[in-house]
Amino acid sequence: MSCDCGGLLEVRQDFRLADAERLKTLFDCRLALRTGPYASGVWRYKELIDPELEEAHIVTRGEGNTGLYDCAPAAIHAGVRRVWLKAQGENPSGSFKDNGMTAAVSRGVFAGYRAFACASTGNTSSSLAMYAAWAGLRCVVLVPPGGVAANKLMQTLAYGAEVYGIEGGYDAGVRLLNRCGEALGLYVCNSVNPFRIEGQKSMIIEAAHQLGWTLPDWVVLPGGALSNASALGKGLLEMKAIGLIGKVPRIAVVQAEGASPFHRMIASGGGELVPEPAPRTAASAIRIGNPPSWRKAARVLRDCAGVTCAVSDEAIMAAKRVIDRSGIGCEPAAAAGLAGLKKLAAEGTISRDETALVVLTGHMLKDADALRVSVPDPGLSPLAPDELFSRLAGVR
Ligand SMILES: *Cc1c(COP(=O)(O)O)cnc(C)c1O
Numbered sequence: 001m002s003c004d005c006g007g008l009l010e011v012r013q014d015f016r017l018a019d020a021e022r023l024k025t026l027f028d029c030r031l032a033l034r035t036g037p038y039a040s041g042v043w044r045y046k047e048l049i050d051p052e053l054e055e056a057h058i059v060t061r062g063e064g065n066t067g068l069y070d071c072a073p074a075a076i077h078a079g080v081r082r083v084w085l086k087a088q089g090e091n092p093s094g095s096f097k098d099n100g101m102t103a104a105v106s107r108g109v110f111a112g113y114r115a116f117a118c119a120s121t122g123n124t125s126s127s128l129a130m131y132a133a134w135a136g137l138r139c140v141v142l143v144p145p146g147g148v149a150a151n152k153l154m155q156t157l158a159y160g161a162e163v164y165g166i167e168g169g170y171d172a173g174v175r176l177l178n179r180c181g182e183a184l185g186l187y188v189c190n191s192v193n194p195f196r197i198e199g200q201k202s203m204i205i206e207a208a209h210q211l212g213w214t215l216p217d218w219v220v221l222p223g224g225a226l227s228n229a230s231a232l233g234k235g236l237l238e239m240k241a242i243g244l245i246g247k248v249p250r251i252a253v254v255q256a257e258g259a260s261p262f263h264r265m266i267a268s269g270g271g272e273l274v275p276e277p278a279p280r281t282a283a284s285a286i287r288i289g290n291p292p293s294w295r296k297a298a299r300v301l302r303d304c305a306g307v308t309c310a311v312s313d314e315a316i317m318a319a320k321r322v323i324d325r326s327g328i329g330c331e332p333a334a335a336a337g338l339a340g341l342k343k344l345a346a347e348g349t350i351s352r353d354e355t356a357l358v359v360l361t362g363h364m365l366k367d368a369d370a371l372r373v374s375v376p377d378p379g380l381s382p383l384a385p386d387e388l389f390s391r392l393a394g395v396r
Contacts (some may be wrong), residue, residue: 010194010296013238044206049202050107061093067087071083094363096228104196115140118188121287125148140164215236221358226253233301253307254341264310266301267308273294286333309340316336319339320370334360
């Protein structure tokens, strides 16, 4: 899946003949569909995702179609005028990885593969395992032992994937599959797979569609392997080129302080990423020291007037509490975006009267350990009904 030059491949489509008004009408018509591939929030936009793929090869679970919520508590927390939360945890396996995985698995099936593989910090494996089970395919998953939230591992096993621990963690897993996947007959579905990037673009296309083809001033998201940042920027620039949107929002990529090689590179003005050998953060989904897609993400930052920042685990957990209490909820990595927005607003990089779309990448139930830390122990010793009544009456 890599070029001879060592860089990653990228899908380039020719949109010169695309007609924005015709596409908008087509996408609107598909909103009425309840079943079939075009009811998916990814394949609704097939003309922009993978126009050449034959419909019969689409492997879909109706992914995408996630809510976009105008969340006042999040705006107050960050100190900006308005915050939209794009709740990607509402995907069928509980994270944004489904948007990309449906595209990659469909392409693998189209190419005749029956066995699929990935290295994962958790959500990628849950997603691939789900699609493999649904389509009756073999699924091999490499995980950093002890480095994956328990629920994600259980979910992956429950879908029937073969799970192996790998020494050296996520980064070593990516390296091994890049080198040997093909020889083992495995279709590799890490974010180096260019079709995953194409599928992940649908998140921002769907958000633009939901908001009537205008977007807020900023799009803010957490960065781990940096595939999502790459996809989002690509989607924005293509929508602008086609004429679906008039203006490209600025992008902010947020990393955890203990796993922030990309932020360090950008902040120091360097042109080469220096990997972080021992990445540390409670937000396991972004605990990545050597992000494969950093070149693509750097290009996106340049083309979308983007910025980066790094936030502490405390700031991540504080943002998570706000998102949980607002009634939406998310896992720790997903909360990094709001924590970053708050920091960038405090620094003055983002102005207080600007608006932002914050991508919530994963569902709150993905990481039960994080919940145990962030909520009080309920101490559920049973009370007699009379006692309970007087307590509740007292509370009132
Ligand atoms: C994968 C993941 C990320 C990081 O996305 P990248 O594309 O690797 O930068 C962030 N949050 C969650 C919940 C994830 O699963």
